Amino acid sequence: MRGLRGAARLQFQIVRADRGYLNEILANPFFAIIFLGIVRAAGRRDLTAYAVVAPVLITLWGMALEISGDIVDSDRGVGILEGVVATPVGFPTVVSGRVLAVTLLSGVAIVETWLVARIGFGVDITVHHPWALLATVVVTGLAAAGTAVIMAGVFVLARTAKTFQNSLNYPIFLLAGVIVPLSFLPGWLRPVGRVLFLSWSADLLRESLAPAAMVDLIPRLGIIVALGAAGLVVGRVVMHVVLTRVRILGTLSFE
Amino acid sequence: MADWAVEADDLGRVFEVKKRPAVVALSGVSLRVAPGEVHGLLGPNGAGKTTLVKILSTVLLPSAGGARVMGHDVVAETAAVRPLIGIVIGGDRGLYGRLTARQNLAYWAALYRLAPADGRERSEALLARVGLADRGDDRVQSYSRGMRQRLHLARGLINDPQVLFLDEPSTGMDPVAAREFRAIVRELAAEGRTVFLTTHDMAEAEAVCDRVTLIDRGQVLATESPTALSRLASRNERIECAGAGDGVLERVGALAGVERVTVTAESARIHLETEAAVGEVMRWLVAAGVTSVRVTRPSLEEVYLDMVGDRGMGV
Numbered sequence: 244m245r246g247l248r249g250a251a252r253l254q255f256q257i258v259r260a261d262r263g264y265l266n267e268i269l270a271n272p273f274f275a276i277i278f279l280g281i282v283r284a285a286g287r288r289d290l291t292a293y294a295v296v297a298p299v300l301i302t303l304w305g306m307a308l309e310i311s312g313d314i315v316d317s318d319r320g321v322g323i324l325e326g327v328v329a330t331p332v333g334f335p336t337v338v339s340g341r342v343l344a345v346t347l348l349s350g351v352a353i354v355e356t357w358l359v360a361r362i363g364f365g366v367d368i369t370v371h372h373p374w375a376l377l378a379t380v381v382v383t384g385l386a387a388a389g390t391a392v393i394m395a396g397v398f399v400l401a402r403t404a405k406t407f408q409n410s411l412n413y414p415i416f417l418l419a420g421v422i423v424p425l426s427f428l429p430g431w432l433r434p435v436g437r438v439l440f441l442s443w444s445a446d447l448l449r450e451s452l453a454p455a456a457m458v459d460l461i462p463r464l465g466i467i468v469a470l471g472a473a474g475l476v477v478g479r480v481v482m483h484v485v486l487t488r489v490r491i492l493g494t495l496s497f498e
Numbered sequence: 499m500a501d502w503a504v505e506a507d508d509l510g511r512v513f514e515v516k517k518r519p520a521v522v523a524l525s526g527v528s529l530r531v532a533p534g535e536v537h538g539l540l541g542p543n544g545a546g547k548t549t550l551v552k553i554l555s556t557v558l559l560p561s562a563g564g565a566r567v568m569g570h571d572v573v574a575e576t577a578a579v580r581p582l583i584g585i586v587i588g589g590d591r592g593l594y595g596r597l598t599a600r601q602n603l604a605y606w607a608a609l610y611r612l613a614p615a616d617g618r619e620r621s622e623a624l625l626a627r628v629g630l631a632d633r634g635d636d637r638v639q640s641y642s643r644g645m646r647q648r649l650h651l652a653r654g655l656i657n658d659p660q661v662l663f664l665d666e667p668s669t670g671m672d673p674v675a676a677r678e679f680r681a682i683v684r685e686l687a688a689e690g691r692t693v694f695l696t697t698h699d700m701a702e703a704e705a706v707c708d709r710v711t712l713i714d715r716g717q718v719l720a721t722e723s724p725t726a727l728s729r730l731a732s733r734n735e736r737i738e739c740a741g742a743g744d745g746v747l748e749r750v751g752a753l754a755g756v757e758r759v760t761v762t763a764e765s766a767r768i769h770l771e772t773e774a775a776v777g778e779v780m781r782w783l784v785a786a787g788v789t790s791v792r793v794t795r796p797s798l799e800e801v802y803l804d805m806v807g808d809r810g811m812g813v
Contacts, residue, residue, distance in 0.1 A: 248608065490558055
């Protein structure tokens with residue numbers, strides 16, 4: 244836990260020192276404007292919850308992806324990665340801690356989106372189940388921190404993480420039903436979406452905005468945690484294999 | 499306690515390069531470093547020094563042979579090796595420039611599972627030790643290269659390691675900082691730590707190393723104390739003198755037991771075939787009024803050039 248906390252604290256300090264890491268949060272209002280604008284233009288007020296939840300999850304996942312790639316790229320670039328790998332805590336824990344920090348920061352996106360809806364579109368977003376919303380954001384952050392280890396493992400193998408980062412964003416949003424409802428996807432594709440923790444997060448966040456009682460909240464939060472934990476386990480295996488490979492190839496640093 | 503702090507047996511490392519012949523970085527490297535020893539690894543660029551340090555510090559895997567640190571295998575027992583070692587590789591790199599020295603050290607302390615309070619205490623002690631206590635809250639990017647290297651050394655010591663690997667640690671330091679660095683290395687050895695350092699700096703190796711391994715093209719040429727290495731290069735004494743005229747040097751050169759006389763702008767060096775000739779040559783020089791005279795052995799630099807060869811900028 245000390246390594247995890249230390250890595251999270253480091254990431255908070257890095258974000259404070261370099262505001263460039265907040266780009267995803269700064270971009271969030273623009274996504275909110277786009278999605279709320281589409282819903283209004285289409286006359287589909289019933290999809291307002293989708294328009295509100297999508298930018299929040301885009302910000303959260305975008306920051307997780309950005310940081311997991313950046314940890315590899317920048318740490319490798321400044322010669323830190325080799326040192327980190329040679330510590331007792333190990334690289335997967337560092338990735339999880341740093342991604343957890345930024346995903347928790349991305350909770351700011353909820354406030355941003357609420358303000359855009361209120362000020363820009365005159366739409367009052369009422370959070371009918373605030374504790375459910377809060378719990379969903381927290382477990383989603385945890386799940387992202389676990390899953391990020393898989394991505395970081397892949398990024399370690401690549402000479403640059405940016406290409407992978409760019410190609411991983413929107414397919415995931417579509418598959419997880421973040422942008423459009425899962426029910427709009429072909430039937431054979433929907434089970435794939437259910438393997439992604441973001442689809443469960445999106446459902447719970449949307450339901451937390453609706454007045455209807457939430458059904459099976461705890462089990463569904465548990466599924467998000469379980470998928471995140473599975474991501475962490477797979478990520479650790481992937482990272483072990485990848486680190487062994489790069490220790491053979493000698494490509495942990497690019498000199 | 500392990501008999502040896504560092505052991506390497508027939509260690510080899512080959513780098514496969516696409517569409518090019520494989521590069522042999524290390525071949526049949528065997529060495530032993532005793533606990534508490536300051537061991538220097540000396541060699542030209544591309545000799546395999548950094549590769550060896552990376553293998554010993556679990557960053558790289560060897561292609562052949564094996565190595566142990568404090569008795570633990572660096573391949574099979576990385577979890578046992580890592581808490582015991584500190585590594586300073588990459589010169590002044592390896593730090594977060596936008597963060598302060600204290601923030602950097604706090605992070606590394608966490609990666610070695612130090613409790614926050616212990617990490618802070620250790621960081622303060624190390625910052626004081628490397629002379630950065632007053633600049634500990636400044637961003638590292640505002641530091642000079644020498645300051646970053648000192649902080650890097652502090653980072654390598656954050657976990658109180660038993661074995662410290664230093665890869666070219668004083669490159670870029672000014673002479674004063676380099677002298678302070680050498681003093682710290684001697685202190686670390688006095689505390690019972692093993693220090694394994696690579697360097698190009700002969701004066702540094704002579705000043706701080708108990709033993710030196712000369713390495714070239716991935717192979718160990720010799721492992722000895724700096725003094726013993728000097729004897730390896732030349733078993734005979736030399737006499738250096740200043741102020742001797744050409745006539746005096748000519749007569750000295752003709753004495754029995756004198757191999758040759760080499761003259762530079764400031765001094766002359768008389769190479770002797772036998773140790774017995776020292777007295778006779780000294781008497782001759784003093785009688786000729788030459789008062790600046792001393793008996794010397796080859797410096798480590800001369801040994802290095804003798805064994806590795808002077809290949810200029812080539813690697």
